[in-house]
Amino acid sequence: MAETKSVIGTQNKKGQTYTDTWKMMNEAPRTPSFFTGSEVIKEALRRASCDVMIAYPITPQSEAAALIGELFAEGYIGDYFRGESEFAVMSQCAGSAFGGARVFTTTAGPGTMRAMENFPMWAGSRLPIQMIVTCRGINSPLSIQPDTLEIAYLLNTGMLVWHAETAQDFFDWILKGYMVSEEPDVHLPLALCCDGFFVTHTKDVVNLTPANMCLPPYDPYRSPVPCMDMECPPVRMMRDPFVMKSNYISYATHASWQQEIWAAVERSRKHSIHWLNGLIDTENTDADVVIVASGTAVSQGREAIRLLEDEGVRCGLVKVKTLRPWPEEEIREATKNAKHIFVPEFNVTGWLAKEIRATIPNPHRVHAGPHVCGGMTMPPEIIVSEIKTALGMKTFSLAGRGS
Amino acid sequence: MSDYRVLPGPEHFLPPAAASMGIRLPNPGEAHINGVITSEEQAYEEAARQFLMAKVPTIFPGPLVLWAWNEKAAKKATAIRHLFNTLKECVQPTQKPMLIPMPDYRPKYPKINPEVEINPNHPNLTIWHNKIDCCIFIGVHCHQANLSLKIIRGGTSCYTIAMCAQAGHEDAMLSFRDASVDKIMRLADTVKRLKGTVQPRSSTKNGASN
Numbered sequence: 001m002a003e004t005k006s007v008i009g010t011q012n013k014k015g016q017t018y019t020d021t022w023k024m025m026n027e028a029p030r031t032p033s034f035f036t037g038s039e040v041i042k043e044a045l046r047r048a049s050c051d052v053m054i055a056y057p058i059t060p061q062s063e064a065a066a067l068i069g070e071l072f073a074e075g076y077i078g079d080y081f082r083g084e085s086e087f088a089v090m091s092q093c094a095g096s097a098f099g100g101a102r103v104f105t106t107t108a109g110p111g112t113m114r115a116m117e118n119f120p121m122w123a124g125s126r127l128p129i130q131m132i133v134t135c136r137g138i139n140s141p142l143s144i145q146p147d148t149l150e151i152a153y154l155l156n157t158g159m160l161v162w163h164a165e166t167a168q169d170f171f172d173w174i175l176k177g178y179m180v181s182e183e184p185d186v187h188l189p190l191a192l193c194c195d196g197f198f199v200t201h202t203k204d205v206v207n208l209t210p211a212n213m214c215l216p217p218y219d220p221y222r223s224p225v226p227c228m229d230m231e232c233p234p235v236r237m238m239r240d241p242f243v244m245k246s247n248y249i250s251y252a253t254h255a256s257w258q259q260e261i262w263a264a265v266e267r268s269r270k271h272s273i274h275w276l277n278g279l280i281d282t283e284n285t286d287a288d289v290v291i292v293a294s295g296t297a298v299s300q301g302r303e304a305i306r307l308l309e310d311e312g313v314r315c316g317l318v319k320v321k322t323l324r325p326w327p328e329e330e331i332r333e334a335t336k337n338a339k340h341i342f343v344p345e346f347n348v349t350g351w352l353a354k355e356i357r358a359t360i361p362n363p364h365r366v367h368a369g370p371h372v373c374g375g376m377t378m379p380p381e382i383i384v385s386e387i388k389t390a391l392g393m394k395t396f397s398l399a400g401r402g403s
Numbered sequence: 404m405s406d407y408r409v410l411p412g413p414e415h416f417l418p419p420a421a422a423s424m425g426i427r428l429p430n431p432g433e434a435h436i437n438g439v440i441t442s443e444e445q446a447y448e449e450a451a452r453q454f455l456m457a458k459v460p461t462i463f464p465g466p467l468v469l470w471a472w473n474e475k476a477a478k479k480a481t482a483i484r485h486l487f488n489t490l491k492e493c494v495q496p497t498q499k500p501m502l503i504p505m506p507d508y509r510p511k512y513p514k515i516n517p518e519v520e521i522n523p524n525h526p527n528l529t530i531w532h533n534k535i536d537c538c539i540f541i542g543v544h545c546h547q548a549n550l551s552l553k554i555i556r557g558g559t560s561c562y563t564i565a566m567c568a569q570a571g572h573e574d575a576m577l578s579f580r581d582a583s584v585d586k587i588m589r590l591a592d593t594v595k596r597l598k599g600t601v602q603p604r605s606s607t608k609n610g611a612s613n
Contacts, residue, residue: 126546184545184569185428222569224545226466226508249554253524255417256553260546263422263573270427 016214030207037200042067044174051078051101060196061106061134086111090118097127098228100220109136122189123158128181134196145375152351158261161324163294176275279327284316290338294320304383348373409438421573451593455601457537461501468542482587489591493598526551539564
């Protein structure tokens with residue numbers, strides 16, 4: 001709707017060229033670089049034409065937040081400041097997005113939980129904020145170690161939720177994430193999750209797009225809701241009809257509003273498929289045994305498959321990339337031949353296994369595990385052990401490892 | 404393709420959002436009728452037919468075309484005026500075309516005046532009061548349009564059309580996407596071309612019923 005001329009091919013104040021995102025992500029040359037996940041977040045933000053980044057320290061995202069501060073000092077980020085708390089940060093993100101800015105923030109663990117009230121508000125306000133969640137323990141006793149329990153709490157906020165396996169996923173998905181969440185028919189916040197430390201503090205070779213290319217800027221006039229101004233502040237939508245009245249139409253409006261958020265999650269499906277090349281990746285799904293996982297559990301599952309091959313057990317793999325939208329049909333199709341479905345997870349509740357059980361026919365095929373939590377690593381051998389035990393094969397205990 | 408169809412209501416105490424029922428938005432160059440993807444050509448014909456059949460065909464222009472915030476919006480507003488004038492020329496004396504602007508979505512307190520406005524939070528009041536049996540949304544922000552279209556589908560039997568500047572609306576019975584001045588004019592041309600070939604409904608049941 002906005003009458004704007006295309007900026008593609010022009011330069012920003014840092015001399016970066018605004019580039020068609022599809023070309024930048026799929027056709028531009030890539031340079032292999034040896035970076036930590038946190039450094040990769042910084043490099044993605046360098047190319048993201050981000051207007052506002054708001055930070056608050058909590059491990060393990062603090063390093064990425066600090067590195068983005070360097071980007072601000074270099075002039076790549078429009079504005080950058082520290083909030084008073086995680087709740088304040090997320091509220092300030094909302095204010096910035098209401099004002100028409102492309103917004104980025106990072107969080108982890110208890111910080112995510114402390115700010116939780118804001119996330120359904122972001123979704124309800126159709127704010128395409130991107131939030132990196134570097135998952136860590138959230139429960140007592142206090143832990144800073146990787147644990148994906150917090151993702152379970154994000155699944156019903158109305159946000160898009162993606163779960164990156166590697167730093168390469170992270171780099172690509174930060175940039176592609178804005179393209180999906182800013183579509184007018186989507187226009188929802190994105191929680192882009194990774195397993196803290198395993199991704200953020202580990203060095204890996206990541207293929208980066210040229211630093212002199214950047215995303216086209218956000219156009220707030222493509223928003224499905226009116227842009228905020230002094231005549232139309234966001235609080236006005238909260239006034240009379242929903243909160244102050246008790247009648248059928250007020251309730252119907254609020255109900256329709258909530259339904260519209262989940263309709264927007266559904267609409268994100270085709271855009272996510274377009275940008276991520278599908279909501280899942282699969283290997284050997286004609287096998288009797290299939291591992292379904294998200295995040296770094298995918299990597300561990302992949303290694304377990306290699307170990308099982310040595311023992312003559314053929315095993316397939318499903319990598320779940322997006323949790324919202326949930327790849328229901330894709331998972332049903334990928335697991336239709338499986339007699340045994342294993343879901344290794346880095347959390348105590350097994351939320352991914354529950355989602356899969358609720359999705360597929362004959363859910364007794366799902367083995368919820370192995371689970372680790374509280375920051376424990378998941379050696380591929382325990383996945384192998386779990387699978388062999390289920391198949392009636394002899395296995396050895398791994399409990400004596402370490403001390 | 405979903406078996407669900409987006410049909411005139413009243414559908415349900417709380418109808419589902421059509422997107423959650425598997426209805427997908429059209430790609431560029433396409434439209435949808437009742438949730439089924441069609442060519443734009445078919446959609447022009449059907450939209451014009453619905454207008455010419457209706458007892459009270461109504462245009463609801465929204466802020467994106469009512470306020471002259473850029474040159475394109477002003478041109479669209481002129482085109483909508485042309486569509487309304489064409490409609491008035493093409494209907495029979497028993498039909499009563501209306502144009503009800505939607506300049507502002509902010510909640511009205513204590514109640515809206517359905518004679519002069521449609522509030523997205525209370526679209527059924529305007530539909531009922533004016534006995535509107537076919538309407539088109541143009542220039543309404545997508546989220547507000549979807550709310551209204553769903554509430555209308557839930558509580559009235561009005562046939563809804565959406566001409567969206569973006570990706571379209573599943574919750575309308577018929578939706579165009581990427582609305583432009585040309586598309587509005589083309590709809591007006593189609594109405595003109597079908598003049599006299601479509602009989603208005605005789606039943607008074609349609610439209611404002613619930």
